[in-house]
Amino acid sequence: MASSYSNYTNSPCAACKFLRRRCTSDCVFAPYFPPEEPTKFANVHRIFGASNVSKILHEVAPHQREDTVNSLAYEAEARLKDPVYGCVGAISVLQRQVLKLQRELEETNADIMRYASSLGSETTSTYGRHRS
Amino acid sequence: MSKIKTIHNPIGSLERFFDLLLISLIVYMTLKGGTSGACAACKYQRRRCAADCPLAPYFPAEQPKLFQNVHRLFGVRSIVKILENLDEVQRPEAMKSIIFQSYVRDRNPVHGCLGITQQLQYMIWLAEEELKAVNSQLQLYRNGQNHANPNNMMIHEIGEKHEDLTSQLDLGMGLPVNNNNQGNIIPFFSQVSEAQLQPQMSYCNESNNNDYNPSPDSSKEILNNHNASLAWGQNQFPYNHHNYGFINQNEHCSETKNNNSVMAIQSQLVNLQMASNQQEEEVDVDQNYDEIHQFLEIIDESHSFTETKEVYASSSGESLKEPIDEIGEKELRRAATCFSLTSVN
Numbered sequence: 012m013a014s015s016y017s018n019y020t021n022s023p024c025a026a027c028k029f030l031r032r033r034c035t036s037d038c039v040f041a042p043y044f045p046p047e048e049p050t051k052f053a054n055v056h057r058i059f060g061a062s063n064v065s066k067i068l069h070e071v072a073p074h075q076r077e078d079t080v081n082s083l084a085y086e087a088e089a090r091l092k093d094p095v096y097g098c099v100g101a102i103s104v105l106q107r108q109v110l111k112l113q114r115e116l117e118e119t120n121a122d123i124m125r126y127a128s129s130l131g132s133e134t135t136s137t138y139g140r141h142r143s
Numbered sequence: 144m145s146k147i148k149t150i151h152n153p154i155g156s157l158e159r160f161f162d163l164l165l166i167s168l169i170v171y172m173t174l175k176g177g178t179s180g181a182c183a184a185c186k187y188q189r190r191r192c193a194a195d196c197p198l199a200p201y202f203p204a205e206q207p208k209l210f211q212n213v214h215r216l217f218g219v220r221s222i223v224k225i226l227e228n229l230d231e232v233q234r235p236e237a238m239k240s241i242i243f244q245s246y247v248r249d250r251n252p253v254h255g256c257l258g259i260t261q262q263l264q265y266m267i268w269l270a271e272e273e274l275k276a277v278n279s280q281l282q283l284y285r286n287g288q289n290h291a292n293p294n295n296m297m298i299h300e301i302g303e304k305h306e307d308l309t310s311q312l313d314l315g316m317g318l319p320v321n322n323n324n325q326g327n328i329i330p331f332f333s334q335v336s337e338a339q340l341q342p343q344m345s346y347c348n349e350s351n352n353n354d355y356n357p358s359p360d361s362s363k364e365i366l367n368n369h370n371a372s373l374a375w376g377q378n379q380f381p382y383n384h385h386n387y388g389f390i391n392q393n394e395h396c397s398e399t400k401n402n403n404s405v406m407a408i409q410s411q412l413v414n415l416q417m418a419s420n421q422q423e424e425e426v427d428v429d430q431n432y433d434e435i436h437q438f439l440e441i442i443d444e445s446h447s448f449t450e451t452k453e454v455y456a457s458s459s460g461e462s463l464k465e466p467i468d469e470i471g472e473k474e475l476r477r478a479a480t481c482f483s484l485t486s487v488n
Contacts, residue, residue: 062218
């Protein structure tokens with residue numbers, strides 16, 4: 012009996028625990044949903060569904076799956092916190108900040124141009140006086 | 144003539160009856176959402192689109208890809224559950240955000256909206272650094288006007304700035320520089336037209352019109368918890384090569400606080416603009432995404448940054464020093480021209 016379970020002497024992953032199924036050695040969720048973080052999978056399952064997540068993971072390369080899971084977990088948590096806008100609300104906040112900074116930069120650059128042109132005109136007038 | 148007409152009338156009326164029946168059947172099916180009037184959701188699921196179909200208002204039949212993206216990411220049951228828990232006023236906004244999120248996930252299956260968020264955070268950081276540098280430059284100009292012998296002080300400070308730049312490049316922050324014809328480095332954001340950024344504002348404005356705003360508190364909470372969520376896994380996002388990881392963002396900003404990296408930052412931004420312009424030409428405009436197309440031009444520009452950064456991530460500092468030196472020298476010469484003549488007095 013011990014030999015049959017030798018492949019997964021560790022406890023089942025959070026996904027298989029949640030879904031109450033056997034966590035096999037080729038479980039696609041196991042590397043990314045450790046049993047110590049049950050809420051991570053619970054959130055993702057609640058918003059996206061386990062089968063959708065599984066399909067998405069199979070579509071991406073294995074070395075990208077961890078990033079994919081983390082981004083899905085982030086989006087799921089954001090959607091649970093804000094059911095209307097989810098993570099898109101944060102994007103809109105950031106874009107407003109970008110706009111604000113853009114305006115500030117434009118104003119500051121305009122100030123610099125004004126100073127530079129006034130310095131240039133002073134230099135020209137000084138040079139003209141010196142030559143004469 | 145009338146007898147002939149009388150003989151043919153029954154057959155003609157029958158034909159006319161069948162024609163009318165056919166026409167009424169077509170009209171009935173169209174009105175009731177038959178095979179030609181079903182929403183994209185019902186078409187995809189191959190079922191009859193009822194008059195009270197909850198998804199019909201959000202998924203027109205002409206844009207099937209919208210629903211396909213949503214179905215792939217969320218699933219029908221999840222969306223219906225989300226909609227059921229919301230008020231009537233909130234549902235259109237929720238669906239817009241869901242459609243957008245699904246579209247972004249379709250375009251970027253690995254990072255999705257989190258990639259956009261991080262790119263925007265990085266752009267904000269870059270812009271803040273540029274603003275600091277530009278403000279310090281402005282301060283130099285102001286000091287130059289107020290002090291008696293500004294030329295010596297300013298040239299000295301510009302020299303310090305030049306040293307700081309080369310130290311920044313050693314850390315791998317710099318990117319190859321592309322000057323425009325005028326020799327001035329135009330900041331990235333001044334080249335981005337407001338029209339491109341406006342649609343995002345309209346997205347928010349529409350929410351205002353519906354008397355429901357994305358609460359800044361929840362969005363900020365999401366951003367604050369974003370760092371916590373990244374702690375779930377390793378921070379593997381591509382632009383962390385130079386310690387721009389957003390968990391350490393604040394620390395990094397304080398490190399660069401004293402570095403006047405005007406040239407490096409502006410060169411990065413100019414490069415980003417050039418890369419994004421190229422990217423824009425290559426992107427196909429999909430007719431199915433009319434509503435979110437303009438907003439997504441911003442995403443395209445942001446998305447191209449990742450590719451740009453990866454290309455330059457491994458560039459050595461030495462190859463970058465020369466172009467930066469040229470600019471530093473140009474600035475020095477310009478400053479010298481401005482002030483050397485006044486020093487004759």
